[in-house]
Amino acid sequence: MSASEPALRFEISARESSGPARCGRLHTRRGTLETPVFMPVGTAGAVKTLHPDEVQKLGFSLILGNTYHLMLRPGAERIAGLGGLHRFMGWTGSILTDSGGYQVFSLQKIRHIREEGVEFRSHIDGSTHFLSPERAIDIQQKLGSDIMMALDECPPHDAGAAYHAASCQRTTRWAARCLAVRRPGSGALFGIVQGGLDRVLRRAHLSELAAMPFEGLALGGLSVGEGPERMAEVVSEIAPLMPADRPRYLMGVGEPRDILMAVRAGIDMFDCVLPTRNARNGSLFTRQGRIQIRNSIHAGSDRPIEEGCGCPACQRFSRAYLRHLFLSNEILGHRLNTLHNLHFFAAFMADIRRAIREDRLEAFTSDFHRTFDSSRGEERFG
Amino acid sequence: MSASEPALRFEISARESSGPARCGRLHTRRGTLETPVFMPVGTAGAVKTLHPDEVQKLGFSLILGNTYHLMLRPGAERIAGLGGLHRFMGWTGSILTDSGGYQVFSLQKIRHIREEGVEFRSHIDGSTHFLSPERAIDIQQKLGSDIMMALDECPPHDAGAAYHAASCQRTTRWAARCLAVRRPGSGALFGIVQGGLDRVLRRAHLSELAAMPFEGLALGGLSVGEGPERMAEVVSEIAPLMPADRPRYLMGVGEPRDILMAVRAGIDMFDCVLPTRNARNGSLFTRQGRIQIRNSIHAGSDRPIEEGCGCPACQRFSRAYLRHLFLSNEILGHRLNTLHNLHFFAAFMADIRRAIREDRLEAFTSDFHRTFDSSRGEERFG
Numbered sequence: 001m002s003a004s005e006p007a008l009r010f011e012i013s014a015r016e017s018s019g020p021a022r023c024g025r026l027h028t029r030r031g032t033l034e035t036p037v038f039m040p041v042g043t044a045g046a047v048k049t050l051h052p053d054e055v056q057k058l059g060f061s062l063i064l065g066n067t068y069h070l071m072l073r074p075g076a077e078r079i080a081g082l083g084g085l086h087r088f089m090g091w092t093g094s095i096l097t098d099s100g101g102y103q104v105f106s107l108q109k110i111r112h113i114r115e116e117g118v119e120f121r122s123h124i125d126g127s128t129h130f131l132s133p134e135r136a137i138d139i140q141q142k143l144g145s146d147i148m149m150a151l152d153e154c155p156p157h158d159a160g161a162a163y164h165a166a167s168c169q170r171t172t173r174w175a176a177r178c179l180a181v182r183r184p185g186s187g188a189l190f191g192i193v194q195g196g197l198d199r200v201l202r203r204a205h206l207s208e209l210a211a212m213p214f215e216g217l218a219l220g221g222l223s224v225g226e227g228p229e230r231m232a233e234v235v236s237e238i239a240p241l242m243p244a245d246r247p248r249y250l251m252g253v254g255e256p257r258d259i260l261m262a263v264r265a266g267i268d269m270f271d272c273v274l275p276t277r278n279a280r281n282g283s284l285f286t287r288q289g290r291i292q293i294r295n296s297i298h299a300g301s302d303r304p305i306e307e308g309c310g311c312p313a314c315q316r317f318s319r320a321y322l323r324h325l326f327l328s329n330e331i332l333g334h335r336l337n338t339l340h341n342l343h344f345f346a347a348f349m350a351d352i353r354r355a356i357r358e359d360r361l362e363a364f365t366s367d368f369h370r371t372f373d374s375s376r377g378e379e380r381f382g
Numbered sequence: 383m384s385a386s387e388p389a390l391r392f393e394i395s396a397r398e399s400s401g402p403a404r405c406g407r408l409h410t411r412r413g414t415l416e417t418p419v420f421m422p423v424g425t426a427g428a429v430k431t432l433h434p435d436e437v438q439k440l441g442f443s444l445i446l447g448n449t450y451h452l453m454l455r456p457g458a459e460r461i462a463g464l465g466g467l468h469r470f471m472g473w474t475g476s477i478l479t480d481s482g483g484y485q486v487f488s489l490q491k492i493r494h495i496r497e498e499g500v501e502f503r504s505h506i507d508g509s510t511h512f513l514s515p516e517r518a519i520d521i522q523q524k525l526g527s528d529i530m531m532a533l534d535e536c537p538p539h540d541a542g543a544a545y546h547a548a549s550c551q552r553t554t555r556w557a558a559r560c561l562a563v564r565r566p567g568s569g570a571l572f573g574i575v576q577g578g579l580d581r582v583l584r585r586a587h588l589s590e591l592a593a594m595p596f597e598g599l600a601l602g603g604l605s606v607g608e609g610p611e612r613m614a615e616v617v618s619e620i621a622p623l624m625p626a627d628r629p630r631y632l633m634g635v636g637e638p639r640d641i642l643m644a645v646r647a648g649i650d651m652f653d654c655v656l657p658t659r660n661a662r663n664g665s666l667f668t669r670q671g672r673i674q675i676r677n678s679i680h681a682g683s684d685r686p687i688e689e690g691c692g693c694p695a696c697q698r699f700s701r702a703y704l705r706h707l708f709l710s711n712e713i714l715g716h717r718l719n720t721l722h723n724l725h726f727f728a729a730f731m732a733d734i735r736r737a738i739r740e741d742r743l744e745a746f747t748s749d750f751h752r753t754f755d756s757s758r759g760e761e762r763f764g
Contacts, residue, residue: 044706044707044710044712045703045706045707045710045712046707046712046714046715048712048713048714049713049714049717050714051694051714051717051718052698073706073709073710074681074702074705074706074709078681078682078702081682082682082684082700082702082703083684088700088702088703088706089703090698090699090703299456299460300460300463300464302464302465312433316434316472317472318464318470320456320460320464320470321427321464321470321471321472323456324426324427324455324456324470325426325427325428327455327456328426328427328455330426330427330428330430331430331431331713331716331717332428332430332431332432332433333428334713335431335433335713335717336433
C-alpha cells in the first residue's frame with residue numbers, strides 16, 4: 001500500500017438529523033460496501049453450511065474470519081502457502097479477521113497472560129500456542145485479511161475495576177505494538193476499546209486509541225453476559241464519542257434489537273454467530289418474531305417461514321418440510337435455515353440503511369419494537 | 383392414467399453388438415431420462431446435503447425415495463396432505479420409491495412376518511407399524527411416486543434353500559396383491575425377483591414375475607454381503623433373461639465396478655447410497671481410484687480432487703480446503719464432497735452410455751479396470 005492508496009476508505013453518505021446514526025460506504029482493498037453492515041461469521045474458513053456464492057447472493061460482501069480457529073487449524077502458514085484465506089475458501093469479497101483475543105481469553109482455565117502475550121492450549125488437541133500482538137498481526141497478514149483487529153485483552157464484564165483499568169492499559173500497549181509491526185500493503189487495522197461497563201474507563205480508553213493511527217475503532221468486551229440494558233448504556237454513551245470519520249464496529253452483536261440500538265448510537269459494523277447458529281438450532285427470524293421450526297404447530301404447514309420472503313428457503317419449501325428436515329437431522333435443513341436467517345439479517349440492515357437515508361429511523365424503531373421484538377413467545381414456549 | 387397414456391414407456395435406443403448391454407429412454411409421467419441410469423438416494427425426502435436444484439444440475443432427473451423412512455417420518459398421509467413427495471421436497475424430476483421391504487426385513491429383531499404382511503417397530507421411536515403389499519402401494523401412491531416397487535420379502539443371502547424358495551412364493555403372492563390394488567393414474571409398478579444366490583430359483587421366480595403386468599422388473603436381495611463375485615454370477619446369468627422390452631433394475635448397486643458388470647449383463651437402472659455416504663466419510667471417487675480426503679498427503683495440496691473435473695467442488699476448491707472442512711466437520715465439506723461424488727457417478731453413467739452407443743463397451747471395461755478399479759490403495763492405507 002502506498003500513501004495514496006489507503007487500506008481502507010470510509011465516507012459518510014447519509015446522517016440522521018436528530019441523532020448519531022449514519023450511512024456510509026466502506027472501501028476495502030477488495031470492494032465497496034454499504035454501512036451499517038452485518039458480517040456473517042466464517043469461523044473456520046466457511047460461513048457454516050454455505051457455499052461462498054450463496055453468501056454473496058444473499059447480499060454480503062464482507063465476512064468475518066476467526067484468527068483463533070484458523071491459526072490452530074489449518075494454520076496461518078498453511079493458508080498463506082495456499083495463497084491466503086480468500087483463495088483458500090473461494091471468497092472474492094472482503095474479509096475482516098478478529099485478533100484471536102476474544103476466543104483465547106474465554107479459555108479461562110487453559111491460558112496464561114503476560115505482558116509479552118498470552119499462552120494457551122488448543123481446544124482441538126491440547127497443544128500449546130502463543131499469541132502476542134506481533135503474532136496476531138503476522139497471522140492476519142498471512143491470512144490476507146482486509147481489515148485486521150489489534151490484539152486486546154478481553155476480561156469478563158464482572159472482572160473488577162482494577163482489573164479492567166490494568167487491562168485497558170495493556171490493550172493500549174498491545175495496540176501500539178500491533179501498529180508498529182503492520183507491514184505496508186497489508187489490510188486496514190482497527191483498535192479495540194475495552195473498559196467493561198465502566199463508562200469513565202471506556203471514555204479514557206477510547207481517547208487513547210482514538211489518538212492512534214487506526215483505520216477504525218471497535219467496542220470489545222460487550223454482549224458477554226452483561227445483558228442488553230447494561231450494554232445499551234455503554235454503547236449509547238461511548239459510540240457517539242468514537243471518531244466520526246472512521247468506521248465504528250461493535251464486536252459480537254448480535255440481536256436485531258441490539259443492532260438497532262447500536263446503529264442509533266452511531267455504530268457502523270456488526271458481526272455475530274446468531275443468525276447462523278440459531279439456524280442450525282431451528283430458530284428462524286421473521287418480521288413478526290422468531291419461530292422454532294421443530295414446533296409441532298408447523299408439522300402440517302404448507303406456508304413458507306415468512307410470507308413474501310425472497311430467500312431460497314421461502315421461495316421453494318414449506319415449514320412442514322423444514323421441520324421434517326430438522327427432525328431428521330438433514331444437512332439440507334441447516335442450509336435452508338441458514339439461508340433464511342442470513343437473508344433476514346441482510347434485509348434488516350438494508351431496511352435500517354433506508355430508514356437512515358429517509359431520516360425516519362425513530363419511526364422504524366417503533367415499528368420494530370411493535371412487531372418483531374414484542375412477539376418472541378413461540379421461541380420460549382414452542 | 384388412461385389405456386393410451388401408460389405410466390411408463392421404455393424404448394431401446396442402442397444395443398451392444400456382442401452382448402446384452404443396451405441404452406434406452408425411460409419416459410415417466412414427469413419426463414424422459416437416458417438409461418443405463420444411476421439414481422441418487424433421497425432417503426428422508428432429500429438427497430443428503432443437496433438442494434434439489436443441485437441434484438438436477440448434476441444431470442439427474444430420477445431419484446429414489448425410501449418408503450420405510452418416509453412412512454415413519456413425516457408419514458405418508460402427511461406428505462399426501464402437503465401435495466405429495468415431489469412438492470414436499472421441491473423436486474420436479476421423477477421419483478422411484480422402494481417398497482419399504484428391504485429396510486423392514488433388515489430390522490431382524492424387531493419385525494414379525496406373516497402372510498398378511500410384516501409388523502415392525504420404528505427405529506426412531508419404537509412405535510409399531512404394519513406393512514402389507516396393499517399398504518406399500520397405498521403409501522407409494524400417497525407419496526405420488528412415478529415408479530413404485532412391489533413389496534417383496536428380502537431374506538439374508540445365506541437364509542437357506544427352503545427359506546429362499548418359500549420367500550419367492552410369498553413375494554409372488556404379494557406381487558399379485560400389489561398389482562391388484564394399484565389405482566389407475568398412479569405411477570408405474572415394478573416387481574422384484576428374489577431367490578438369493580440360487581440361480582435355478584432366480585430363473586423360476588423371474589418367470590413368474592415376468593408373466594405379470596409389471597412395467598419393469600428388478601433384481602432384489604443382491605449386494606447384501608454375498609461379495610461382488612457371487613453377485614456377478616447371479617446378475618450375469620439372470621439379467622439377460624429379464625424381459626428385454628421392459629426396464630431392468632438392480633437394486634442397491636453400487637460400486638462402479640458392479641454397475642459396469644451389471645450393465646454388461648443388460649441392467650438399465652441402479653441406485654445406491656455409496657456416492658453420498660462415501661462423500662460424508664471423505665471418500666472421493668476419481669478416475670484413478672478413490673482418495674480419502676482426510677489423508678495428510680492432501681494437507682498442502684492446491685490441486686482439485688480431480689484435474690479436469692467439472693463439478694462445483696473441483697471448479698473452485700483445493701484438496702487442502704476440502705480436507706480442512708472435513709477435519710473441522712464443516713457441513714460445506716459434506717456438500718462439496720457429495721457434489722463431487724454424484725458428478726462422478728453421473729459422468730460414469732454418461733461414459734457407459736456413450737461406450738454402448740459407440741459399441742466399445744469391452745474396451746471401456748478394460749480401461750476402467752486398468753485405471754479406477756486397480757488403484758484403490760489409498761482408500762485402504764490412507
